[in-house]
Amino acid sequence: MSLICSQLHQFFNQLPRFVFPYNSQKIPQDGFYVLFERGEKSHGMDRIVHVGSHRGDNRLVLRLNEHFINENKDRSIFRKNIGRALLNKNRDPFLEQWEIDLTTRKSRERYAWQVDLHRQAEIESEVTSVIRSNFSFCVVPIGRRENRKHYVAGLIAAVAQCHQCRPSKSWLGRYSTKQKIRERGLWNVQYLYREPLRYVDFERLKQWVQV
Numbered sequence: 001m002s003l004i005c006s007q008l009h010q011f012f013n014q015l016p017r018f019v020f021p022y023n024s025q026k027i028p029q030d031g032f033y034v035l036f037e038r039g040e041k042s043h044g045m046d047r048i049v050h051v052g053s054h055r056g057d058n059r060l061v062l063r064l065n066e067h068f069i070n071e072n073k074d075r076s077i078f079r080k081n082i083g084r085a086l087l088n089k090n091r092d093p094f095l096e097q098w099e100i101d102l103t104t105r106k107s108r109e110r111y112a113w114q115v116d117l118h119r120q121a122e123i124e125s126e127v128t129s130v131i132r133s134n135f136s137f138c139v140v141p142i143g144r145r146e147n148r149k150h151y152v153a154g155l156i157a158a159v160a161q162c163h164q165c166r167p168s169k170s171w172l173g174r175y176s177t178k179q180k181i182r183e184r185g186l187w188n189v190q191y192l193y194r195e196p197l198r199y200v201d202f203e204r205l206k207q208w209v210q211v
């Protein structure tokens with residue numbers, strides 16, 4: 001497992017890297033993204049800490065904006081997980097309100113009165129600052145949603161099951177309320193135990209993206 005994970009890290013570390021503010025014109029409309037976090041290393045390179053994609057067509061930039069720009073944790077599980085770790089680290093009781101999802105109208109009507117929206121906006125701003133300051137990413141263009149999902153799942157599993165990919169002692173995710181994040185060192189909680197990416201798929205990926 002460590003061998004293919006090392007090769008995956010080498011491959012993605014060589015791809016063009018984006019940081020905020022990024023030029024959306026240079027990002028494909030469809031594909032998946034790989035996130036790196038400041039201070040996190042593995043295999044002698046920047047460690048992969050999150051892999052994700054988007055639903056629908058032509059929405060990759062919009063999905064990245066939901067992480068880096070739009071301050072709404074209910075539209076980005078990545079943002080929500082960062083907020084959970086920040087609040088838990090500080091033993092902030094607002095964590096209970098942070099968990100409330102106000103996406104739907106029904107939910108807002110039922111729970112909005114329980115949430116200190118001013119405090120929530122403060123945490124959203126803090127989450128934005130952490131993401132913009134500490135995370136960079138690369139992207140791989142893939143059109144078909146089924147293919148994107150296949151690669152995202154395989155990549156997450158390969159990194160999660162690699163014994164060398166361990167987070168640093170100061171990694172924010174160690175304060176996560178999610179056991180899977182703490183144990184596997186990724187901001188992902190899905191696909192951790194799926195079949196890791198196969199070499200044949202990795203070779204196909206390298207053909208699509210010329211480094």
